[in-house]
Amino acid sequence: MIVAEEKDEVRAKLKEIFGYSNFRGNQEVVIKNILSGRNTFVIMPTGAGKSLCYQLPAMIKDGLAIVISPLIALMKNQVDQMNAYGVNARFLNSTLSKGEITKLKKDCVTGLVKLLYVAPESLNKEENIEFLQKVNVSFVAIDEAHCISEWGHDFRPEYRKIKTMIAQLGDKPVIALTATATPKVQLDIQKNLQMEEADVFMSSFNRKNLYYEVRPKKETKKQLIRFLKEHKGKSGIIYCLSRKKVEEIAQLLNVNGFKAAPYHAGLDPDVRMKNQDDFLNEEVDIITATIAFGMGIDKPDVRFVVHYDVPKSLEGYYQETGRAGRDGLEGVCLMFYSHNDLNKLEKFNKDKSVQERENARILLQEMEFYAESPVCRRKQLLHYFGEEYKENNCGSCDNCMNPRERFEGSEFVKIAIESVQQTDERFGLAHLVNVIRGVEDEYVKSYAHFDLPVYGKGDTEDADFWKAVIRQTLIYQYLEKDIENIGVLKISEKGKSFLKKPHPVELARDHDFTTDVEDEESSERVVVNSKSYDVKLFEMLKALRKKMAKEKDLPPYVIFQDPSLEEMATTYPTNKEELASVNGV
Structure with missing residues (x-):
């Protein structure tokens, strides 16, 4: 009976505050878990309603819920939204004056505030810890929890200190939330927060309403204008690598009759805030931005996300494309790709430590595989996050709409698995390709891998071909990644069965982005108006x-x-x- 009453209360609050009659996906079970006082780890893609998982329990539980969030823009956005719903939410960060901070602290201590968003840097200050010790804290939510992991795409050192800081508040339930966590990153987050025993709720990473496409970076400005004309009047984000490019593309779009504004850290804070508000308030349709924009910006009707330059990692790409279609309607994700972009990103990493450089290199390599692979883009993304997608054709990406020519590749798959087996499951892709092709470099010599039966077995094909084969062998789950040792490949149970009893496997050659190919009008996606509403x-x-x-x-x-x-x-x-x-x- 108590459970039924709790369920009724939760649903009543959902309708009363947010206007929704039903929960989506895992929201309800996550909320109940938080209400029961359990430590909770939530992995939920962008657009699945992650924020509601801590916002609603904060309204129901006694006391103040603390939300640790990495970006000031994210805090302002969510606080404004909660205030519009009639909830007293506030934020504590470096933008507040001394007077504002004093009033805020008084309101928190007297119980007027239900939700307090805090930057990790603010939480690090002793006076703020002392203030929070006087407050009745209901629970602590850590948003964008992937920032804790040095294996993740957006590692922030101050996030590693969070556990020590919240321990000073007493034994409070902890909720960690992220939209992007590979199995390796998930493990790292749980270890750092000492919440290995937490209940884990993982939603599917599949954003069914998103269309994924990669195009070669050729006549890119012309391609971009043509693409935007197909989506005239729609809301969108264009990501660029540099501030200069952000300004340049915004100017290009305005000259061509689009309403666009730039957003990056180098802008005057007032200008940056105005541009963000103009985008949210539909005064401009398009924001051109460096990657910092959009992390948590809750604009549900973004219809397209364009990566003018290649992102630094597949996690970053997934999170940024996830800004599209958060309302459940169609979103288009277009990336322009070139090897030149990868080389630029490699140069950015040259001043990092050896370990950081190696981690960054592996993340870039995953990005390269994704862009050049002929395999269904959705299948690749889900595989990267440890989720199996059984369909071979999603019908909603360029690789599925315009498939590459396929060939029977069981013999190549067998060689790929044998290379992992004979090198004792201790190496990554580059070394395996050298062994298969019979390249006698320092590593091959030092491990005497030139004596292996598989050495030189694939010397008639080039390195790119074998990279594609091993990558597809991994996606089709004959091989798997070693979670403990980043970059190392192992044989799966499916792979062991295949070696005992090989069977036909269809493979395809990767896209070739090294040569210029003329744009073919026929290969462009046709947007069909299939609207069922007026x-x-x-x-x-x-x-x-x-x-x-x-x-x-x-x-x-x-x-x-x-x-x-x-x-x-x-x-x-x-x-x-x-x-x-x-x-x-």
Whole structure:
């Protein structure tokens, strides 16, 4: 009975505060776990409603919930949103004056504040720890928890100190949340926070509503303008590697009739904040940004994400593309790729320690494999995060829409597995390729691998061919990564069975990005308008939403999100009761 009452209370609060009748995915079980006072580790992709998992328990539990968050923009965005929902949420960071901090602390101690967002740097200050020791803390949530792991794509040293700091607040439940964690990163986070016993809730990494595409970096500005014309008036983010490129692309877009604004750390803080607000409030359609933008920016109706330059890691790419389609509607993810970008990124790492350089190199190598591989992009991404995708054709990426020619490759797969077996499962891809091709470098000599039966067995094919074979052998799960030793490959049970009883395996050659290929108009994706709602009414509702948002000084998505407007434009509610039945009202 108590469980049923708790369930009713949780759902009632969901409707009362957020306007939703139902939870999505793992949200409900995660929230119940937090309410029971258990340590909780949540791995949930962007757009799956991760923030709600700590926001709702904070409303139900007595006391103040602390949310540790890495970015000031993220804090402001979430605090504004919670305040719009009628919840007293605040943030504590370096942007506040002394007077504001004094008032904030008083409000927290007297119990007026339910949610407090804190930067890890602020938590590191002794006076803030002393202040929080006087507060009735309900639990501590660590958002973007992958920042803890030095194996992750966004390691932040101050995150490694979090466990020591929160231990000073007493024995409080800890909730760690991330949208991107490979098995290796997950293990590292749990060890660092000393929460190996935590209940782990992992949602599928599959963003079914996203279309993934990689194009060669050739006549890129022309390609970009053509792409944006197909998505005119839609909201989007374009990521660039340098601040200079961010400014240049924003200028290019404005000259070509698009409403765009730049966003990077070098801008005056007021200008940067204005550009971010203009994007959220639909005054501009497109933000051109360095990677720092968008980490946690909650704009649900981003319809496309473009990587003008190659990202530093597959985790980063997944998180950045995850900004698209957070409302569940279609999002397009386009990356322009070239080896030159990889070389630039390698140079950025030259001043790092040997270990950091090696970690960065392996992350870049994964990025290279992803871009050049002919395998379904969705299958590759999910495999990287330790999730199996059984379909060979997702129907929603360039590799599946325009498949490469395939060939029977069981003999090549056998050689790849044998190379791992005969080198005692202790080496990574580059060494295995050298052994297979019969390249006698220092490593091959020092380990006497020239004496192995597999040595030189594949000398008729080039290194790129064998990299592609080993990569596909890994994706098809005949090989697996060693979680403890980064970069090292091992044979899976499936691989051992294959060696005993080989069977046909279809492979395909990688994309060749080293040669210039003329753009083929026919290979461009055709956007089909298959809208089931009244498009004219939808546009009228969007205009009305924007007007109401301006009057209330709120981002439009806080009034209603696009899926709610689509439902209205489908069901045509004519009274308050019918309108109240629309999801999100």
